[in-house]
Amino acid sequence: QVQLQESGPGLVKPSETLSLTCNVSGGSFTNYYWNWIRQPPGKGLEWIGYMYYGGSANYNPSLKSRVTISVDTSKNQLLLTLTSVTAADTAVYYCARERSAGMDYWGPGALVTVSS
Amino acid sequence: QTVVTQEPSLTVSPGGTVTLTCASSTGAVTSGYYPNWFQQKPGQAPRALIYSTSSKQSWTPARFSGSLLGGKAALTLSGVQPEDEAVYYCLLYHGGGRVFGGGTRLTVL
Numbered sequence: 508q509v510q511l512q513e514s515g516p517g518l519v520k521p522s523e524t525l526s527l528t529c530n531v532s533g534g535s536f537t538n539y540y541w542n543w544i545r546q547p548p549g550k551g552l553e554w555i556g557y558m559y560y561g562g563s564a565n566y567n568p569s570l571k572s573r574v575t576i577s578v579d580t581s582k583n584q585l586l587l588t589l590t591s592v593t594a595a596d597t598a599v600y601y602c603a604r605e606r607s608a609g610m611d612y613w614g615p616g617a618l619v620t621v622s623s
Numbered sequence: 624q625t626v627v628t629q630e631p632s633l634t635v636s637p638g639g640t641v642t643l644t645c646a647s648s649t650g651a652v653t654s655g656y657y658p659n660w661f662q663q664k665p666g667q668a669p670r671a672l673i674y675s676t677s678s679k680q681s682w683t684p685a686r687f688s689g690s691l692l693g694g695k696a697a698l699t700l701s702g703v704q705p706e707d708e709a710v711y712y713c714l715l716y717h718g719g720g721r722v723f724g725g726g727t728r729l730t731v732l
Contacts, residue, residue, distance in 0.1 A: 542721070551712065551723060551726045552661075552669065552723040554720065554721040554723055565720055568720070607675065608674055609657070609671060609674025609680070610714070611671050611680055613669055614668065616668050
């Protein structure tokens with residue numbers, strides 16, 4: 508059974524960098540797209556971007572200048588970096604696996620609050 | 624940027640049938656947008672239901688079905704159960720990226 512688990516600091520100061528890790532277990536890391544999605548409190552879902560195992564990435568145009576998604580295949584980890592954060596970046600951050608044009612498995616999410 | 628629009632809220636009676644739709648600001652939704660549907664209950668992560676317009680995940684109950692309807696993606700629930708009360712999100716593939724709709728809050732009453 509594939510399991511995804513997000514982890515990282517729950518609190519980040521404004522203007523600093525948010526870094527999150529998604530640990531993938533119970534399945535292959537290869538030949539999938541790996542996505543990050545976020546959800547501000549009480550609001551809808553926003554796609555952040557994906558990294559394909561083969562190395563290509565694609566980002567939401569509204570976040571592209573601040574986002575980097577990468578993978579560490581030796582550790583079966585998906586990584587998210589978001590720079591120059593503001594309060595608007597406060598959200599639950601999810602990682603999700605994608606195959607055959609469908610996001611099937613999701614992590615439980617990690618709440619990140621941006622506050623001084 | 625592309626905007627994906629869903630009904631903000633719908634109400635259905637137990638045992639009834641309801642259809643949720645998903646429209647794109649760029650025009651008619653086709654199979655090439657690979658519509659996905661997700662169910663989210665309070666305090667939980669989204670759960671995948673439908674991908675590529677009408678394909679079901681292995682865990683998706685038979686009462687959920689996906690289709691294209693009048694230029695939109697559609698999710699139909701037949702024989703609605705009380706546990707189907709949730710927010711439903713669609714996802715469309717646009718120009719290599721992905722765009723979520725704003726969600727439909729489904730009330731079973």
